[in-house]
Amino acid sequence: MKLFQQNHCLICHQAILPDVGWQAIFSIEKEQLICKECERKFEKIDGETCRICSRPLHLLEEKFRHGDLCHDCFRWEGDEEWKGFLTENHSLFLYNDFLKKVMAKFKFRGDYILARGFALYVKELVKNVDTDLFVPIPLSEERLYERGFNQAAAVLREADLPSSEILTRIHSEKQSKKSRNERIHLPQVFNLKHNADIQGKKIILIDDIYTTGSTLRHAAKLLKQAGAESIHSLTIAR
Amino acid sequence: MRFRIENNKLIAGKSFAPNSLRISQFNIIPQPPLNPNFSFNPELQKLLIGKQLLIDDLPYQLEEIQNHYDHGYITFRKGIEYAGKTPVCARCGNNEQQWFAIYPCTRCGEDCLYCRKCLMMGRISECTPLIGWNGPAPDSSLPSKMLEWQGTLSQGQLEASERVKNAILQNKEWLIWAVCGAGKTEVLFAGIEAGLAANKRLCIAAPRTDVVLELTPRLKAAFPNILVASLYSGSTDRHLYAPLTIATTHQLQRFYHAFDAIILDEVDAFPYTVEESLQQAVIQARKQESAMIYLTATPNAKWQKECLSGKRAYTTIPARFHRHPLPIPEFTWCGNWQKRLKKNKLPPNILTWIKKRLDEGKQALIFFPHIPLMEKALPVLWALTPNIEAVHAEDPERKEKVQKMRSKEIALLLTTTILERGVTFPAIDVAVVGAEDGIFLESALVQIAGRAGRSKDHPTGAVTFFHYGKTEAMIKARRQIMSMNREGVKRGLIDL
Numbered sequence: 001m002k003l004f005q006q007n008h009c010l011i012c013h014q015a016i017l018p019d020v021g022w023q024a025i026f027s028i029e030k031e032q033l034i035c036k037e038c039e040r041k042f043e044k045i046d047g048e049t050c051r052i053c054s055r056p057l058h059l060l061e062e063k064f065r066h067g068d069l070c071h072d073c074f075r076w077e078g079d080e081e082w083k084g085f086l087t088e089n090h091s092l093f094l095y096n097d098f099l100k101k102v103m104a105k106f107k108f109r110g111d112y113i114l115a116r117g118f119a120l121y122v123k124e125l126v127k128n129v130d131t132d133l134f135v136p137i138p139l140s141e142e143r144l145y146e147r148g149f150n151q152a153a154a155v156l157r158e159a160d161l162p163s164s165e166i167l168t169r170i171h172s173e174k175q176s177k178k179s180r181n182e183r184i185h186l187p188q189v190f191n192l193k194h195n196a197d198i199q200g201k202k203i204i205l206i207d208d209i210y211t212t213g214s215t216l217r218h219a220a221k222l223l224k225q226a227g228a229e230s231i232h233s234l235t236i237a238r
Numbered sequence: 239m240r241f242r243i244e245n246n247k248l249i250a251g252k253s254f255a256p257n258s259l260r261i262s263q264f265n266i267i268p269q270p271p272l273n274p275n276f277s278f279n280p281e282l283q284k285l286l287i288g289k290q291l292l293i294d295d296l297p298y299q300l301e302e303i304q305n306h307y308d309h310g311y312i313t314f315r316k317g318i319e320y321a322g323k324t325p326v327c328a329r330c331g332n333n334e335q336q337w338f339a340i341y342p343c344t345r346c347g348e349d350c351l352y353c354r355k356c357l358m359m360g361r362i363s364e365c366t367p368l369i370g371w372n373g374p375a376p377d378s379s380l381p382s383k384m385l386e387w388q389g390t391l392s393q394g395q396l397e398a399s400e401r402v403k404n405a406i407l408q409n410k411e412w413l414i415w416a417v418c419g420a421g422k423t424e425v426l427f428a429g430i431e432a433g434l435a436a437n438k439r440l441c442i443a444a445p446r447t448d449v450v451l452e453l454t455p456r457l458k459a460a461f462p463n464i465l466v467a468s469l470y471s472g473s474t475d476r477h478l479y480a481p482l483t484i485a486t487t488h489q490l491q492r493f494y495h496a497f498d499a500i501i502l503d504e505v506d507a508f509p510y511t512v513e514e515s516l517q518q519a520v521i522q523a524r525k526q527e528s529a530m531i532y533l534t535a536t537p538n539a540k541w542q543k544e545c546l547s548g549k550r551a552y553t554t555i556p557a558r559f560h561r562h563p564l565p566i567p568e569f570t571w572c573g574n575w576q577k578r579l580k581k582n583k584l585p586p587n588i589l590t591w592i593k594k595r596l597d598e599g600k601q602a603l604i605f606f607p608h609i610p611l612m613e614k615a616l617p618v619l620w621a622l623t624p625n626i627e628a629v630h631a632e633d634p635e636r637k638e639k640v641q642k643m644r645s646k647e648i649a650l651l652l653t654t655t656i657l658e659r660g661v662t663f664p665a666i667d668v669a670v671v672g673a674e675d676g677i678f679l680e681s682a683l684v685q686i687a688g689r690a691g692r693s694k695d696h697p698t699g700a701v702t703f704f705h706y707g708k709t710e711a712m713i714k715a716r717r718q719i720m721s722m723n724r725e726g727v728k729r730g731l732i733d734l
């Protein structure tokens with residue numbers, strides 16, 4: 001039982017004093033993994049958000065809003081080649097400075113165990129969701145070796161959710177420098193493994209950060225065209 | 239990463255070959271004999287000598303690293319070792335369970351235990367080898383005249399300087415116990431020069447980055463023709479091979495059996511005193527046969543005892559270079575000042591003390607035990623003058639505020655123990671409010687008192703400890719200062 005040995009915050013390492021009282025017993029897992037101070041620094045996404053990508057609309061200028069869509073989603077959905085593939089994205093937290101630091105440690109320093117902290121929130125979020133498959137966004141082979149693990153798959157694993165690793169990456173991740181136009185018009189980013197059975201399946205894609213949405217939309221398009229019924233996505237940060 | 243053994247050699251591979259193991263699973267790691275005819279890569283030699291790095295740190299292909307190992311020029315060590323069933327990180331010495339975690343590793347295909355303590359220097363897990371150099375040291379040709387420093391040493395400095403030189407040349411351990419303001423950096427120059435001339439690789443280490451940043455230009459100026467590597471988090475010298483290295487103790491974690499002499503400044507400073515991993519780093523960075531010089535103004539109780547009982551070799555510099563005695567702290571009872579502060583008041587004798595400084599136009603540094611108390615006192619003091627700032631460790635404007643004090647834009651600077659060492663203002667008085675607080679250890683109080691009377695032009699200054707009950711630490715601090723003054727007089731280092 002690792003749960004009870006863990007009495008230091010996963011993020012800041014300070015000792016967590018167990019709460020006494022009934023409430024503490026019900027939320028014991030969360031209490032034991034992340035201290036209150038760190039938890040407070042995560043900003044949950046709430047208020048009015050874009051219908052598709054869950055971007056908080058109040059953070060956008062009026063000219064970048066189109067009804068219940070943000071400007072980016074409006075453009076994607078206005079494009080015949082891309083519309084309708086990604087039904088909806090959910091993101092847990094705003095990508096604030098604190099989360100940027102935690103995420104950098106998780107991804108770039110390879111502090112795998114932080115996945116366990118994120119997993120608590122993911123578990124809670126998907127508790128009542130009806131889905132067939134959870135599909136992590138893959139890393140290239142080279143990047144996977146470098147990092148030692150896939151951060152999206154790690155979160156699924158720590159959340160005790162089955163991870164269906166049916167996608168492979170054909171292009172390298174180094175696309176952040178490319179323009180939006182170039183990213184959209186990349187012919188193929190992912191491949192679907194031949195033995196993957198996704199006919200009529202409801203799929204949730206998992207990724208760490210939603211930035212432009214192009215990665216998720218590439219994956220969604222591929223899966224949808226291969227017969228999946230619907231594609232949602234879930235990211236830690238937005 | 240996984241390894242096989244073939245012909246008594248380790249073979250590293252990225253694929254999971256049959257019979258392959260993780261490096262932590264081998265009982266003995268074979269070391270091929272040095273092949274003197276092998277033409278090794280001199281860049282790799284410079285990068286690796288005296289280091290313990292990860293393959294990820296090296297801008298070379300695995301094949302080249304393997305090849306150097308095959309010819310005996312590179313060593314592989316286990317990144318994680320086991321003491322019985324307890325894992326130990328070979329780089330940072332961590333053996334506490336809460337600082338390890340396990341992940342399903344794509345490099346070795348197994349559940350792999352990794353160290354979280356030194357993660358920021360690159361992840362070390364059970365399948366990670368630490369890479370070192372086993373070949374010859376790079377040839378270094380040094381100029382015949384190295385030391386360009388023109389100053390002169392005080393008599394006290396001169397005596398200590400001789401000791402440092404001997405210790406470095408004879409691989410001894412020596413403590414230099416020098417009072418605040420004695421001028422301990424200059425004391426190192428002769429020893430460094432002699433060490434370099436004897437082809438020794440030297441290191442000055444300190445727990446705090448500030449100290450490294452302050453020492454670097456001074457050493458570079460003293461030794462203008464010697465390459466100096468200055469290592470701290472974010473420095474660009476990370477891979478620079480130099481005869482003289484100045485590093486934070488944290489950075490020493492990348493070194494292994496590297497230095498013929500380490501000079502450790504501020505041995506009593508945080509975080510070195512509480513972080514075993516930093517103490518381990520210093521030990522690992524030394525060659526087996528090497529010298530160790532400790533510098534401090536305030537050795538801890540254990541060391542003081544060892545010195546006085548003859549168990550520790552040491553030399554004191556009991557007097558400042560300007561030959562005036564250290565200001566002796568005055569103890570002034572101020573009652574229950576915290577209670578008064580709750581009512582937004584300060585004890586009258588503290589207010590009088592501060593007012594006197596303001597009237598005379600003398601700057602003062604006032605120490606508080608905790609941030610909330612200090613922040614409560616700040617508005618109370620605004621009634622006397624608006625020219626006050628308060629500073630603490632996490633203050634983003636820390637540098638600016640210290641600069642304001644230095645340029646005399648402000649009259650008073652309130653501070654926590656963060657300014658107890660390192661900063662010098664030429665002509666100030668010093669007060670401690672609540673000197674009875676447990677945070678004010680003997681060493682902290684000696685350092686605080688040592689802020690006053692630093693410059694030749696203003697060699698005196700008042701030091702007052704306002705307290706609500708004298709503590710052992712206060713008494714010991716005063717005793718230490720007085721005994722240094724006595725010794726200084728006796729040795730003729732202080733003019734009366």
Ligand SMILES: [Zn+2]
Nearest residue numbers: 009012035038
């Ligand atoms: Zn925390």
Ligand SMILES: [Zn+2]
Nearest residue numbers: 050053070073
């Ligand atoms: Zn949107």
Ligand SMILES: [Zn+2]
Nearest residue numbers: 343346350365
């Ligand atoms: Zn591994």
Ligand SMILES: [Zn+2]
Nearest residue numbers: 327330353356
């Ligand atoms: Zn470690």
